[in-house]
Amino acid sequence: MKSKNSALYQHFMKRSSHITDEWLSNTPIQQxxxxxxxxxxxxxxxxxxxxTEKKPQKEWKAALECARKLARDKAVIQAPIHESLKGFKIFRRIFMDEIETFSNESAHDISxxxxxxxxxxxxxxxxxxxxQFMDEYDRTTIRQLHAQKEMIRELSAPVIPISNHIGVLPLIGEIDTNRAKVILESALEQCAELHLTHLFIDISGVPIVDTMVAYQLFRVxxxxxxxxxxxIISGIRPEIAQTVVKIGIDFSNIKTEQSLAVALSKKGFRIWEGDVSVQNDKNMV
Known part of the structure; x- marks a missing residue:
């Protein structure tokens, strides 16, 4: 059997470039x-x-790592998993055909x-x-999802520093339970990192302020x-103010202002044509 393995090895080595080319040309794996x-x-x-049992242990490790590398590459570009499975199916068929060809044409008596x-x-x-390919594909995909979630987390509640120790948190869009949690955690982390003494939360871009949203704002x-x-919370529009009153939310212990511009001006900031400046007077923060 050893001599027949060697003969099969020689057969495959002569055909290795052809096998690779046929594999790549017949599957989406080349994309x-x-x-x-x-x-x-x-x-x-x-x-x-x-x-063919030529250094099988060493080659086994190399082949597994190669399969994992292919999986990582595929996952990074979000290639459909079924394309890769199709590629392995064609790879299997090519090798099976080569074994059959060798068995039929070899000078050795292959049973x-x-x-x-x-x-x-x-x-x-x-x-x-x-x-191994699918396992690595899943792990890479999960890592990418975590990275994307972290990016979304950062973009969901961006605290923008406008001067030393002063920041603005503009909230835009609907706030659900998950985003509310992100806002609380992210805002606190960013405030601590920026060493803020004042934070302006503008909710003029939030369409609905219900009990849950109000509760989360209180927590922040x-x-x-x-x-x-x-x-200081700014941007409470008239319709939101009416809703707040109707559902009995008490904002009396929270500093609020009609707009971000008004809130900033009361802290010594002046806004001209989109630029923010600070007055040099005793009211300046």
């Missing part, structure tokens, strides 16, 4: 843009070595049992590679107060 043809050729080489053993080994290998104000930060 990655991140993985190179060299990587696919290395994967083909590793499979050939394992199949059906020996051809079956090679095919069985190939299938077990590819099943493991596919499992109370939490920033514990950090020694004075917080």
């Amino acid at each position: 990655s843009g991140l993985s190179t043809a060299k990587q696919y050729k290395e994967f083909v080489q590793a499979v050939i070595n394992i199949l 059906k049992k020996e051809a079956f053993e090679w095919s069985k080994r190939l299938n077990l290998m590819l099943d493991e590679f596919i499992e 104000v109370d939490s920033t107060r514990l950090l020694g930060i004075e917080t």
Whole structure:
């Protein structure tokens, strides 16, 4: 069997470039843009070595890492997983055809049992590679989702410093329970990092202020107060004020202003044609 493995190895080595080219030309795997043809050729080489028992342990590790690298590349560009599975299916078919060709044309007397053993080994290998591929694809996708969530988290509640120790938190769009939690946690972190003494929360871009939104605003104000930060809420439109009164929300303990411009001006800021300046007087923060 050892001599037949060597003969099969020689057969595959002569055909390795053709196998790689056929694989790439018949599957969407070539569209990655991140993985190179060299990587696919290395994967083909590793499979050939394992199949014919040429340094199988060393090549097994290399092939698994190659499968994981392909998975990471695919996940980064968000390639559909079914495309990669189709690629492995075609890869399997190409190798099976090569085993059959070798068995039929070899000068060695290849029995059906020996051809079956090679095919069985190939299938077990590819099943493991596919499992590792999908596992790495999932891990990479999850990491990307976490990174995207963190980016969304930062953009959902951006505290904008407008001078030393003074920041503005403009809230725009609807606020649900999840975003409200993000606003509270992110705002507190940013306020601490910026060493703020004053925070202006503008809600003129929030279409609806219900009990939940009001409660979260109270939590932000109370939490920033514990950090020694004075917080002022601006942009409460007339229709929002009416809603607040109707549902019985008490804003009496929170500093509010009609607009951000008014709130800033009362703290020594003056706004001219979109520019913010600070008056040099005793009221300046």
